[in-house]
Amino acid sequence: MKWKDRRQSANVEDRRGTRTKGLIGGSLGGGVLIIIVILLLTFRGGGDLSQILTSGIASPVEGSSYQGTEQEEELAQFVSVVLAETEDVWDKLFAQEGMDYIYPGLVLYTDYVDSACGMASSATGPFYCPSDQKVYIDLSFYQELREKFSAPGDFAMAYVISHEVGHHVQTLLGIMEDVQYIQARVSEAEANEYNVRLELQSDYFAGV
Numbered sequence: 001m002k003w004k005d006r007r008q009s010a011n012v013e014d015r016r017g018t019r020t021k022g023l024i025g026g027s028l029g030g031g032v033l034i035i036i037v038i039l040l041l042t043f044r045g046g047g048d049l050s051q052i053l054t055s056g057i058a059s060p061v062e063g064s065s066y067q068g069t070e071q072e073e074e075l076a077q078f079v080s081v082v083l084a085e086t087e088d089v090w091d092k093l094f095a096q097e098g099m100d101y102i103y104p105g106l107v108l109y110t111d112y113v114d115s116a117c118g119m120a121s122s123a124t125g126p127f128y129c130p131s132d133q134k135v136y137i138d139l140s141f142y143q144e145l146r147e148k149f150s151a152p153g154d155f156a157m158a159y160v161i162s163h164e165v166g167h168h169v170q171t172l173l174g175i176m177e178d179v180q181y182i183q184a185r186v187s188e189a190e191a192n193e194y195n196v197r198l199e200l201q202s203d204y205f206a207g208v
């Protein structure tokens with residue numbers, strides 16, 4: 001299947017090459033720095049604070065200062081095309097049901113990342129965080145798919161992205177919340193059963 005020259009998502013946030021310190025001090029320092037920068041910008045330009053805040057949220061893949069290998073850059077573009085495809089598919093399906101599909105964000109990172117669900121490392125594998133409605137992925141997972149899971153090729157990677165987007169769909173539909181409500185009231189073994197079902201449904205959604 002040809003994917004080049006197809007629409008790329010505007011919701012990819014490129015955080016590759018960003019050094020995230022695994023300590024509270026590190027993130028605190030970063031937060032303070034961001035506030036100072038925002039204050040400076042607001043003062044100097046008399047600008048709109050919300051505008052500055054939003055502009056910092058999503059940047060296209062091209063906007064990143066990180067320069068990976070040719071293969072990495074191609075993979076980043078591929079991921080963006082796949083995300084755009086899921087946007088188009090779910091947008092249409094939600095519209096058919098009279099609902100708005102809220103696009104998830106997708107964060108590319110290297111080694112470590114700070115999400116609304118806590119700190120994560122590449123070892124975690126790709127994941128979706130319902131609190132900030134973002135998918136997080138270290139592109140090195142592509143190699144892992146090939147070497148560790150014997151699942152080489154573009155399709156496996158596309159499926160991984162679509163599966164994580166499936167968790168986003170579960171969140172938007174309230175399925176995640178319903179399941180968590182039940183899980184808090186059943187045994188650990190039963191709660192795990194529900195996790196398996198969530199994963200299977202997400203695989204199903206990826207197939208969509």
Ligand SMILES: [Zn+2]
Pocket residue numbers: 163164167199202
């Ligand atoms: Zn999953």
